[in-house]
Amino acid sequence: xxxxxxxxxxxxxxxxxxxxxxxxxxxxxxxxxxxxxxxxxxxxxxxxxxxxxxxxxxxxxxxxxxxxxxxxxxxxxxxxxxxxxxxxxxxxxxxxxxxxxxxxxxxxxxxxxxxxxxxxxxxxxxxxxxxxxxxxxxxxxxxxxxxxxxxxxxxxxxxxxxxxxxxxxxxxxxxxxxxxxxxxxxxxxxxxxxxxxxxxxxxx
Amino acid sequence: xxxxxxxxxxxxxxxxxxxxxxxxxxxxxxxxxxxxxxxxxxxxxxxxxxxxxxxxxxxxxxxxxxxxxxxxxxxxxxxxxxxxxxxxxxxxxxxxxxxxxxxxxxxxxxxxxxxxxxxxxxxxxxxxxxxxxxxxxxxxxxxxxxxxxxxxxxxxxxxxxxxxxxxxxxxxxxxxxxx
Numbered sequence: 001x002x003x004x005x006x007x008x009x010x011x012x013x014x015x016x017x018x019x020x021x022x023x024x025x026x027x028x029x030x031x032x033x034x035x036x037x038x039x040x041x042x043x044x045x046x047x048x049x050x051x052x053x054x055x056x057x058x059x060x061x062x063x064x065x066x067x068x069x070x071x072x073x074x075x076x077x078x079x080x081x082x083x084x085x086x087x088x089x090x091x092x093x094x095x096x097x098x099x100x101x102x103x104x105x106x107x108x109x110x111x112x113x114x115x116x117x118x119x120x121x122x123x124x125x126x127x128x129x130x131x132x133x134x135x136x137x138x139x140x141x142x143x144x145x146x147x148x149x150x151x152x153x154x155x156x157x158x159x160x161x162x163x164x165x166x167x168x169x170x171x172x173x174x175x176x177x178x179x180x181x182x183x184x185x186x187x188x189x190x191x192x193x194x195x196x197x198x199x200x201x202x203x204x
Numbered sequence: 205x206x207x208x209x210x211x212x213x214x215x216x217x218x219x220x221x222x223x224x225x226x227x228x229x230x231x232x233x234x235x236x237x238x239x240x241x242x243x244x245x246x247x248x249x250x251x252x253x254x255x256x257x258x259x260x261x262x263x264x265x266x267x268x269x270x271x272x273x274x275x276x277x278x279x280x281x282x283x284x285x286x287x288x289x290x291x292x293x294x295x296x297x298x299x300x301x302x303x304x305x306x307x308x309x310x311x312x313x314x315x316x317x318x319x320x321x322x323x324x325x326x327x328x329x330x331x332x333x334x335x336x337x338x339x340x341x342x343x344x345x346x347x348x349x350x351x352x353x354x355x356x357x358x359x360x361x362x363x364x365x366x367x368x369x370x371x372x373x374x375x376x377x378x379x380x381x382x383x
Contacts, residue, residue: 032322062218066211070218077222081229088233091240099321173322174356 006125010132016109017140018189023109027141028178030100034157037145038138039093040100043082045134048110050078052130055118071114076105109137147181148172245299248313249273252301253282264378273301282310283379287371291363294318296327298364300371302341309372311337312364324360332361336368341376345369 016022026044031037054074062070083101086094104110113133118126146156152172154162171177249259249271256273262283264270269286283302288295296317301310314328326332335351345365347353353361 030321036321061214063211063214066215069215073218073222077225080226084226084229084233084237088236088240091244099318099325170355 003124003128007128007132010129010134010136011139012136014133015136015140016133017137017144018186021186022112023107023137026100026103026107027144028175028182030103031141031144031148031178031181032152032173033149034142034145036100037141037143040103041134041138041141043101044104044107044109045131045138046082047075047078047104047107048113048134048137049127049130051075051110052113052118052126053123054078055114056121056123056126059119067119068111068115071111071119072105075110075114079104109133144178144181144185147185148177152177244315248299248315249284249301251313252299252310253284254310256281259284262379266374266378268375268378270375270379280304283375285371285375286315287312287367289363289367289370291317292319292324292357292359296360296363296367298367298371300368300375302372302375307341309336309339309341309343309368312368319360320357323354324357326354326357327360327364329354332364341372 010016012019014020017024017027023044026040030040051071051074055071058074079101082104083094083098086101087098113130117129121129149155149157150161151169152174154160154166154168169177172181250256253259253273255275257276259271259273262270262272271284272280273282273284275281282304285300285302287298287300290296294317296319297315298312299315300312302308303310311333313333317325317327319325319327332352332354339345339350343350345351345368347358347362347365351361351365
């Protein structure tokens with residue numbers, strides 16, 4: 001029962017982007033097209049799952065004082081492994097993702113889950129937490145990318161959808177569009193879940 | 205004292221393990237990556253010089269990577285060369301194809317870049333690239349006059365036009381004496 005809870009909490013109730021507002025740098029920076037959001041989300045999810053598992057396994061071996069640099073080294077190692085394997089075996093995917101991959105090291109969701117969850121829980125829960133958070137991050141970034149791509153370029157995943165007469169709102173693929181889109185989405189999502197937070201099943 | 209030694213040792217062990225893992229992954233993937241890079245270079249030469257049957261390297265003293273594209277009779281049909289310059293965030297490397305008979309550019313293919321995804325990275329999209337095909341070798345490549353910039357990526361677009369202008373002149377200078 002607890003396993004299920006750890007898995008699904010990242011999707012909505014503790015969604016890293018919409019509820020915890022973590023990882024804002026990639027969220028704002030790379031979501032100007034749907035495919036970029038999806039690619040960044042999946043790459044981050046891979047690193048998140050690997051690093052959560054390893055951190056949870058070695059948590060007792062790393063002294064308290066140096067846990068942060070230790071976690072960062074573990075995360076950076078997985079990021080580099082992902083980059084090398086993609087470059088060698090999936091060069092086409094690496095061409096799209098290559099630019100985002102170094103950014104993953106400094107994504108605070110990954111360090112946040114390592115420090116806040118994996119260092120206190122067993123391997124199974126840590127893996128499930130990472131899978132849930134990874135999917136939650138991926139869908140949030142993809143949604144942002146879809147909205148910005150429709151308004152800014154008139155297409156979804158590169159396929160034109162708005163017809164020839166559509167005037168592109170270029171601001172949506174530029175940095176200000178990221179803030180505007182995220183702000184409006186947060187407003188919508190907060191008003192949907194407002195009742196729950198006010199009545200709140202607090203104190204668990 | 206004893207405490208900090210312990211921390212140093214622990215961090216050193218973590219770093220060593222990480223380095224070891226990365227070194228073995230790298231030695232495992234690097235031959236494959238070289239193969240991919242070579243394959244990419246080969247494909248890009250054939251792409252920017254349509255209609256050629258084979259190619260050979262043109263050796264020169266300026267350390268520029270130039271290839272002569274040969275047609276089915278073994279005559280030189282065009283030149284392909286690697287142009288390298290600074291972009292918005294990092295290095296941009298292009299494979300550029302020139303048609304020597306008509307003195308026009310066939311086009312370019314991006315071998316490597318680090319431009320912003322969705323903005324500067326669109327220098328690799330057809331809509332921007334095709335502006336260069338059929339351009340005369342003596343064209344001025346002025347951004348916003350001859351070439352429309354990618355929206356929101358003036359610097360990346362300018363990097364390409366400047367690089368084209370500079371490298372075309374350079375190649376003609378180097379190759380001019382070779383023919």
